[in-house]
Amino acid sequence: MLPKGFLKFIVRRSLVLLTSLIIAVYISIMLANFGGLIDEMVKADLLTTITMNIRNNPAYAGLTASEKQKIIDTLYQSALEAKGLNTPFPIRSLYYLKDSLTLDLGKALYLTSDSGSKQVRLIIMEKLPQTIMLFTTVTIINFFLNLLGGLILARRYGSKIDRIVSWLAPTSVIPGWVYGIFLILVFYTWLHILPPGGMVDYPPPKDPFLYFLSVLRHMILPMLSWIISGLFLGLYSNRTFFLIFSTEDYVEVARAKGLPPSQVDSRYVLRPTLPSIITGFSLAIIGSWSGAIITETVFDWPGLGKLLAQALSLPDPPVIVGEVVIYAWLLTLTVLILDVVYAFLDPRIKVWGG
Numbered sequence: 001m002l003p004k005g006f007l008k009f010i011v012r013r014s015l016v017l018l019t020s021l022i023i024a025v026y027i028s029i030m031l032a033n034f035g036g037l038i039d040e041m042v043k044a045d046l047l048t049t050i051t052m053n054i055r056n057n058p059a060y061a062g063l064t065a066s067e068k069q070k071i072i073d074t075l076y077q078s079a080l081e082a083k084g085l086n087t088p089f090p091i092r093s094l095y096y097l098k099d100s101l102t103l104d105l106g107k108a109l110y111l112t113s114d115s116g117s118k119q120v121r122l123i124i125m126e127k128l129p130q131t132i133m134l135f136t137t138v139t140i141i142n143f144f145l146n147l148l149g150g151l152i153l154a155r156r157y158g159s160k161i162d163r164i165v166s167w168l169a170p171t172s173v174i175p176g177w178v179y180g181i182f183l184i185l186v187f188y189t190w191l192h193i194l195p196p197g198g199m200v201d202y203p204p205p206k207d208p209f210l211y212f213l214s215v216l217r218h219m220i221l222p223m224l225s226w227i228i229s230g231l232f233l234g235l236y237s238n239r240t241f242f243l244i245f246s247t248e249d250y251v252e253v254a255r256a257k258g259l260p261p262s263q264v265d266s267r268y269v270l271r272p273t274l275p276s277i278i279t280g281f282s283l284a285i286i287g288s289w290s291g292a293i294i295t296e297t298v299f300d301w302p303g304l305g306k307l308l309a310q311a312l313s314l315p316d317p318p319v320i321v322g323e324v325v326i327y328a329w330l331l332t333l334t335v336l337i338l339d340v341v342y343a344f345l346d347p348r349i350k351v352w353g354g
Contacts, residue, residue, distance in 0.1 A: 013339050021332045022101065028324040029096045032317040036089030042109060043085055050075045096321065103329070105322040110314045111307070120322040124304065128289065130199060131296075131303035133215075135288040138223045142230055143281050150238020151265055154246055157239075165235050172233030177294040180225035184298075187221060194221055197300035222299045226292075241276075245269050275342055282338055286330050290323070 033039060054060055054072050063071075080086040084095070099106055105120035113123045153162050187194040194217060195201070201214045242265075245251065251268045259267075270277070291305030300306075304323060311319035 010336075010340065014336060017332045017336055021328055022097070024328050025100050025321075025325055026093070026097050028328075029093050029100065029317075029321055032315070032320040032324075033089070033093070036093075038315060038317050039085055039089055039092070042083070043080065046079050046083075046085075047072075047076055050079065100321060100325045103325070105325065106318050108311075108319050109316045111310060111316050111319050120318050123307065123319060124322050124326060127291075127302060127304045127307045130301065131289060131291040131305065134219055134222060134301060134303065135226070135291060136285060137219070138226045139284050139288040141223070142227060142234060143284060145227070145231070146234030146238045147277070149235045150242050151269070153235060153239035154242035154269075155261060155265075157243060162239070165232055165239070168232040169236040170233075172230055174229060175294070176222075176225040176229035176292070177298045179228050180222060180295060180298050183221045183225055196221070197298070199302055218299075218301075222295060222301060225295065241273070242269055245273055248272075278341060279338055282334050283331075286327070286334050289330060290327050 051072050054068050054075070060068055060071065077086065084092060096106075103121070105124070107118040108120050108123060111123055112118055113126045115122070115126075117123070153165060156162055184196045188196040197218070199215060199218050200211065201218075205211045205214055246269050248268075251264060254264050254268045289304070291303040291308070293305040293309045295301070296303050296305035297309055307319065308323055310316075311323070
């Protein structure tokens with residue numbers, strides 16, 4: 001049975017999230033284009049290219065300077081119209097917003113997919129599986145490793161292993177890519193047992209099983225770098241989180257009844273914390289889909305993070321905005337789904353009235 005006022009809450013919540021999405025996407029469009037500056041740079045580049053082509057073309061050598069200029073102006077206006085740059089940027093930004101919200105991400109200015117397409121959607125979808133394969137996998141490993149480790153440490157509060165984890169927690173401020181460089185030096189430069197980067201050996205193995213093993217070998221170092229980077233802080237955070245709930249009166253009563261620790265953890269510690277755990281897990285999964293710019297660059301991993309680094313360096317606003325839009329939609333839908341789950345999962349949440 002639906003909670004009282006559930007549908008009203010979902011409609012209201014959807015409108016709020018949609019408004020936030022529109023604002024976030026429009027701000028991203030303005031920032032990615034530097035308020036229209038990138039478009040002006042593209043216009044200048046078009047004019048320079050067309051001018052050089054006309055003036056250096058022997059076919060136009062017999063024309064006067066004014067005749068050449070007329071041809072340049074005509075070709076330039078045609079190029080602007082073809083790229084949609086013949087209207088003011090404030091108006092174009094609204095078109096960009098409409099296209100983004102409908103996931104019509106347009107064409108990239110410079111980047112192309114492996115098949116040669118300039119469609120932003122194809123470029124992003126081509127890189128997304130690689131990012132999911134690496135970072136979503138390591139996110140899931142990290143989540144369950146920290147969750148189970150946190151539960152164990154909460155039971156052994158004050159023990160030697162608990163103190164060691166607490167001491168090592170500050171080491172997690174070191175980014176994963178720093179550990180990645182160190183791991184490359186050890187396992188590639190020194191031991192010569194693991195590849196330093198890329199996704200697969202070159203040339204790629206033709207046998208599917210050997211191809212899988214090759215990809216797996218290339219995943220080891222970037223996965224290890226992220227696991228090591230977040231391990232101790234993740235364990236410490238989860239241990240502290242579970243300690244807070246394990247001191248509740250109903251947990252002490254369960255222990256006094258003689259229930260085994262595993263049953264106390266599952267019924268009286270994990271169950272009340274499920275909303276927070278599900279939230280953290282869901283947002284971590286969605287966050288992993290955006291990739292990691294520096295880590296993917298260090299390991300030459302062909303994912304969304306490296307793609308975003310390339311788009312920022314060019315710059316290529318349609319690709320930048322495309323990645324932001326995809327992530328914004330995923331995050332918005334995730335938050336809405338979590339709101340629905342909370343209404344059924346946690347009886348303490350009253351949907352009526354927000």
